[in-house]
Amino acid sequence: MSRFFTETYYFLVALEPRYKIVLFLVISLLILAAAMIVIVLRERSRKNSVENRERRISRNVEPIIQEIVFSESDGGEFKDAIKKINRIVDSALYRKSNMAILNELILYYHRNLGGEAFNRLEMLYREIGLKQIALDNLRIGEWHIKAINDLSTMRMGESLFDILQYTDYENQNVRYEAQYAAVKLGGKKAMGFLDDLDTPMSEWQQIRLLDQSLKFEYELIDRMGKWLRSDNNSVVVFGLMIMRNLNQYHEKGELRKLLYHKDEKVQEKAIDTARELAYAECLENLYEVYELTKKIRIKKQILCAMGDLGGSKEVGFLRETIAREKEYDLVFEAAQSLKRLGRRDVLVSYKEQELSEKGESIVKHILDDRI
Amino acid sequence: MIEFDNQNSFIDVLIYVFFFVTYGYTVFVMVSYLVLGILSVVQARKYLRRNSYTDYLNILQSPEAPTVSILAPAYNEEASIIENVRSLLSIRYPNFEVIVVNDGSRDRSLIKLIEEYHLERVDFAVNYTLATKNVKAVYKSKNPAYNNLVVVDKENGGKSDALNAAINVSTGEYTLNIDVDCILEEDCLLKLMKPFLEETEKNMIATGGVVRIANNCKIDKGRITEINVPNKLLSQFQTLEYLRSFLLGRVAWGSLDGLLLISGALGVFQKELVIACGGYDDDTIGEDMELTVRMRRYAREKDIDYVVGFVPDPLCWTEVPESWAVLRRQRNRWTRGALETLLAHKRLFLNPYYGKIGMISYPYWLLFEWLAPLIEAFGILLLVLFSLLGVINISFLYLFIALIYGYTVSFTIATLYIEEITFFHYKKRRQLLRLVLAGLLEPLIFHPFLVYCSVTGNWDYFFEGKKAWGSMKRVGFKKPSNGSKGRKITISKPSPSSKNQVRSSPAGA
Numbered sequence: 001m002s003r004f005f006t007e008t009y010y011f012l013v014a015l016e017p018r019y020k021i022v023l024f025l026v027i028s029l030l031i032l033a034a035a036m037i038v039i040v041l042r043e044r045s046r047k048n049s050v051e052n053r054e055r056r057i058s059r060n061v062e063p064i065i066q067e068i069v070f071s072e073s074d075g076g077e078f079k080d081a082i083k084k085i086n087r088i089v090d091s092a093l094y095r096k097s098n099m100a101i102l103n104e105l106i107l108y109y110h111r112n113l114g115g116e117a118f119n120r121l122e123m124l125y126r127e128i129g130l131k132q133i134a135l136d137n138l139r140i141g142e143w144h145i146k147a148i149n150d151l152s153t154m155r156m157g158e159s160l161f162d163i164l165q166y167t168d169y170e171n172q173n174v175r176y177e178a179q180y181a182a183v184k185l186g187g188k189k190a191m192g193f194l195d196d197l198d199t200p201m202s203e204w205q206q207i208r209l210l211d212q213s214l215k216f217e218y219e220l221i222d223r224m225g226k227w228l229r230s231d232n233n234s235v236v237v238f239g240l241m242i243m244r245n246l247n248q249y250h251e252k253g254e255l256r257k258l259l260y261h262k263d264e265k266v267q268e269k270a271i272d273t274a275r276e277l278a279y280a281e282c283l284e285n286l287y288e289v290y291e292l293t294k295k296i297r298i299k300k301q302i303l304c305a306m307g308d309l310g311g312s313k314e315v316g317f318l319r320e321t322i323a324r325e326k327e328y329d330l331v332f333e334a335a336q337s338l339k340r341l342g343r344r345d346v347l348v349s350y351k352e353q354e355l356s357e358k359g360e361s362i363v364k365h366i367l368d369d370r371i
Numbered sequence: 372m373i374e375f376d377n378q379n380s381f382i383d384v385l386i387y388v389f390f391f392v393t394y395g396y397t398v399f400v401m402v403s404y405l406v407l408g409i410l411s412v413v414q415a416r417k418y419l420r421r422n423s424y425t426d427y428l429n430i431l432q433s434p435e436a437p438t439v440s441i442l443a444p445a446y447n448e449e450a451s452i453i454e455n456v457r458s459l460l461s462i463r464y465p466n467f468e469v470i471v472v473n474d475g476s477r478d479r480s481l482i483k484l485i486e487e488y489h490l491e492r493v494d495f496a497v498n499y500t501l502a503t504k505n506v507k508a509v510y511k512s513k514n515p516a517y518n519n520l521v522v523v524d525k526e527n528g529g530k531s532d533a534l535n536a537a538i539n540v541s542t543g544e545y546t547l548n549i550d551v552d553c554i555l556e557e558d559c560l561l562k563l564m565k566p567f568l569e570e571t572e573k574n575m576i577a578t579g580g581v582v583r584i585a586n587n588c589k590i591d592k593g594r595i596t597e598i599n600v601p602n603k604l605l606s607q608f609q610t611l612e613y614l615r616s617f618l619l620g621r622v623a624w625g626s627l628d629g630l631l632l633i634s635g636a637l638g639v640f641q642k643e644l645v646i647a648c649g650g651y652d653d654d655t656i657g658e659d660m661e662l663t664v665r666m667r668r669y670a671r672e673k674d675i676d677y678v679v680g681f682v683p684d685p686l687c688w689t690e691v692p693e694s695w696a697v698l699r700r701q702r703n704r705w706t707r708g709a710l711e712t713l714l715a716h717k718r719l720f721l722n723p724y725y726g727k728i729g730m731i732s733y734p735y736w737l738l739f740e741w742l743a744p745l746i747e748a749f750g751i752l753l754l755v756l757f758s759l760l761g762v763i764n765i766s767f768l769y770l771f772i773a774l775i776y777g778y779t780v781s782f783t784i785a786t787l788y789i790e791e792i793t794f795f796h797y798k799k800r801r802q803l804l805r806l807v808l809a810g811l812l813e814p815l816i817f818h819p820f821l822v823y824c825s826v827t828g829n830w831d832y833f834f835e836g837k838k839a840w841g842s843m844k845r846v847g848f849k850k851p852s853n854g855s856k857g858r859k860i861t862i863s864k865p866s867p868s869s870k871n872q873v874r875s876s877p878a879g880a
Contacts, residue, residue: 029777030777145424
């Protein structure tokens with residue numbers, strides 16, 4: 001055996017340097033591949049062990065949580081339950097990880113329950129120390145998003161001021177999560193961060209914030225004007241979304257100005273908002289914008305708005321559009337608006353007249369109620 | 372490596388250059404794969420971390436969600452079309468329509484759709500913004516439950532033509548273009564739309580997602596209910612290939628904004644831009660890659676500050692060929708498709724005006740996707756020749772081949788490791804070991820086969836002028852009981868009368 005090794009050694013020593021390099025690489029790669037297989041298998045074992053621990057903790061903790069949540073236990077029983085849970089999760093090695101499992105379990109129940117059970121879970125979350133862990137994580141800075149998410153999911157209103165500091169944070173993901181949590185915990189009063197927000201908000205974030213805002217009761221949002229006047233277009237668009245979804249009529253003057261906004265997205269949203277709020281007074285402005293703009297999308301929006309806001313004057317305009325416009329989309333939109341204005345008769349008369357093949361098919365399409 | 376004579380003859384220099392180029396090229400390919408691999412891991416982890424708290428319910432309930440049209444071209448799909456359409460209709464998204472285009476099928480696809488979904492012909496005004504073959508009729512359902520289903524019956528014109536017809540009748544701001552035989556994850560549209568809604572600085576023009584292999588997976592009511600590694604070795608090879616290609620390759624290119632291909636099986640596009648740049652090209656068989664490249668080119672030429680996204684989540688499942696003959700035809704076609712696109716857009720090559728795609732992506736595709744198999748085949752031929760002539764050092768060559776083999780295997784295992792720490796789909800230990808075993812055999816069996824397909828693809832393109840698709844006959848879903856293997860796909864020879872047709876798997880995986 002030793003002879004074999006000696007011979008191999010001398011063989012390797014005698015090799016040219018380029019052979020040595022390639023051989024070294026081959027052996028390294030083989031070792032690397034083997035190591036990776038071992039790592040993959042170990043990773044599986046680790047996952048299995050975590051899953052087992054999760055199952056064990058869930059099995060033991062769930063009955064206690066259910067008891068707390070669904071029975072009318074008094075303060076003493078509540079403390080006993082917390083002691084029991086603490087005993088279950090207590091471990092010299094896995095305390096942190098066990099607390100994380102417990103955290104997820106409580107969050108899960110919280111998402112799926114309401115009423116008194118909801119309040120009891122919040123109390124449990126505080127008493128057991130999970131709220132403090134989340135706050136510590138928030139302050140340490142390593143787990144910002146997770147901490148903010150947990151605190152807002154558990155509706156820890158008292159942590160609102162801690163969270164508000166992050167609504168203008170440099171990291172976009174943290175900032176978005178903090179903005180969302182602020183609206184969730186503080187309602188419309190916590191939306192002040194939008195007043196001077198200079199970073200853009202993505203459409204995704206706007207949808208998230210709107211989703212939370214839709215839970216507000218219909219009441220006046222007096223900050224709306226500031227948002228609509230903002231230099232930040234994303235804040236303006238969000239303001240318009242809030243305006244139309246929460247029926248905020250009081251800033252109609254600002255809305256009228258936004259119809260002329262230089263940003264196409266803002267302009268489009270403004271027209272749409274005017275339509276949804278049935279703001280018929282702005283029709284004159286819409287005519288003006290129609291003449292000024294060259295963008296088909298904006299023209300389409302205006303024709304669509306006329307279908308909801310218009311009267312006899314608009315019928316004439318729409319008829320004229322059908323007759324003179326060459327752009328398919330505009331003719332289509334005008335015909336659709338005429339139908340919405342209840343003027344099928346106009347469309348039928350077109351059908352009887354000699355229209356271009358395209359015009360005729362559009363009118364037929366619009367008159368077909370099955371589409 | 373080369374044993375020179377005392378005097379360096381011309382032949383010696385030539386051989387020396389050959390080896391220098393071959394070894395240099397190989398090392399360069401290996402290093403580039405490594406870099407892409409590292410980038411992918413970073414990107415996939417970042418994606419998972421960022422999305423671990425994403426609540427898609429926000430958008431699912433939102434009245435402000437943008438409208439999306441799902442475009443599904445179908446040709447002779449009677450066996451599976453009902454299930455597939457049902458699966459599309461059950462996608463989770465608040466504001467979408469499904470447009471199925473019956474591209475002149477010669478089977479009962481349309482009749483089955485009419486019967487199942489209570490369709491009736493409507494007076495739909497088709498705007499031929501994109502030129503297509505004649506649309507014979509448009510159908511809508513009498514049942515309000517299928518209100519968002521539109522079926523277009525048109526003359527046969529091929530997949531690109533069918534997609535263009537679907538775009539013409541669509542009303543959404545975005546289009547999700549799919550292969551009708553693919554199985555989509557329920558939340559695929561939510562995940563694919565997220566990058567569009569998240570982008571604040573640039574104009575997101577398209578996003579793609581990861582396509583995985585459905586062979587041997589359990590499928591019930593158009594949904595994957597159990598993920599398994601395929602039984603057949605050939606499909607296992609393709610599983611590894613798809614993993615490497617999507618998990619490592621495209622995720623990395625996505626992070627670099629250098630993607631030249633959004634798979635035809637799954638991609639969301641900004642409709643306005645698709646129309647502006649002329650829609651799908653009827654004259655190419657690699658229509659998905661061609662459109663992606665053309666859109667990027669158009670955006671750059673119109674000074675649109677754009678970006679193309681990629682979602683690392685597996686969102687679409689497709690069945691891959693289980694026979695060597697079918698696979699050969701498929702790969703041959705993919706080679707010709709990529710080649711067509713590369714030649715059609717040769718202006719991009721090392722053109723700094725086009726930024727990353729001109730300076731990095733296009734040259735990479737050219738050198739490592741198209742040329743690599745050709746260089747490999749040429750190299751092997753020369754090596755055989757040189758060894759017969761006795762002018763090369765065989766032992767060094769063996770060692771170098773061992774290095775390439777070791778690298779390929781390590782790379783495959785690294786891919787499995789990344790899959791393990793990210794999406795973790797193959798949960799059974801036995802399945803993992805089967806893939807490792809396939810990874811050991813793949814460089815010896817599957818890779819040479821792919822080289823062969825690529826060489827014949829090039830030959831067919833340049834010397835035979837072949838451009839037609841192979842048509843497919845589907846058998847349809849099997850019942851999921853008894854460990855069902857889902858559907859089976861057989862691809863028959865292209866019919867002379869048909870320009871079709873629909874591919875079963877994404878191009879250029």
